[in-house]
Amino acid sequence: MLKRLIYMHIDSPVLLVNPRLENLSTEMFELWDDCFSFPHFLVKVRRHNSCRIVFRDLDWREHSLDASFTMSELLQHECDHLDGILAVERAIDGRSFAYRSERAFVEP
Ligand SMILES: [Zn+2]
Numbered sequence: 001m002l003k004r005l006i007y008m009h010i011d012s013p014v015l016l017v018n019p020r021l022e023n024l025s026t027e028m029f030e031l032w033d034d035c036f037s038f039p040h041f042l043v044k045v046r047r048h049n050s051c052r053i054v055f056r057d058l059d060w061r062e063h064s065l066d067a068s069f070t071m072s073e074l075l076q077h078e079c080d081h082l083d084g085i086l087a088v089e090r091a092i093d094g095r096s097f098a099y100r101s102e103r104a105f106v107e108p
Contacts, residue, residue, distance in 0.1 A: 044096035
């Protein structure tokens with residue numbers, strides 16, 4: 001059986017097996033998203049303010065976690081990766097791309 005995995009290390013390591021998003025809020029917020037897939041590139045996206053993620057641990061016990069804003073955005077970003085979607089595909093419009101150098105944040 002195929003498994004989908006998200007590994008995060010926030011305060012401690014967490015492995016989310018077969019995560020799925022639920023209870024996506026209708027309220028959205030905008031942010032400059034970044035990604036290890038393109039480290040110096042930022043994309044302005046819209047994400048749900050809050051969500052619930054349901055997942056299993058390595059012992060196949062089900063868990064859920066309610067998240068808002070930064071954590072909600074991170075979970076949506078990572079679930080997108082599992083679906084093969086990169087943040088660039090979520091760009092709000094053609095001006096939603098910026099380059100971040102070590103000295104400056106350059107918006108269009
Ligand atoms: Zn990413």
